[in-house]
Amino acid sequence: MQAPTRPTSLPNKPMFFLGAKKSERMSNMDRYVIESAHTAGDCDKAVKEIALAGFLHQFEWGCEDGVHSAWAIIEAENREHARQIVPWMMRDKARIVKLVKFEQADPLHKNRSE
Numbered sequence: 001m002q003a004p005t006r007p008t009s010l011p012n013k014p015m016f017f018l019g020a021k022k023s024e025r026m027s028n029m030d031r032y033v034i035e036s037a038h039t040a041g042d043c044d045k046a047v048k049e050i051a052l053a054g055f056l057h058q059f060e061w062g063c064e065d066g067v068h069s070a071w072a073i074i075e076a077e078n079r080e081h082a083r084q085i086v087p088w089m090m091r092d093k094a095r096i097v098k099l100v101k102f103e104q105a106d107p108l109h110k111n112r113s114e
């Protein structure tokens, strides 16, 4: 007998936080860089939205150098989880790039193309 009064469409916590609690599964997490652009006039709004989402300390900003973007490097289970940390109004424009480290100077790009 529960009567939910809150809308369920906007989860407060992205799923990668839930996943991160399973420390033995950390090897399943990939690293992603999130690039979220905004216009010069939207700096305050962008900062507030990310602060409201609870990720202000994750992001670094290019605004004072004239590049109105914010970047964060996070661990997530997949690209969609990574995307969820971007406030929805900026999500469409966000670029999510999976990061890898190469162990040697001659990376195995060609062998890993599939």
Ligand SMILES: [Zn+2]
Pocket: 038, 039, 040, 042, 043, 062, 063, 067, 068, 069
């Ligand atoms: Zn800005």
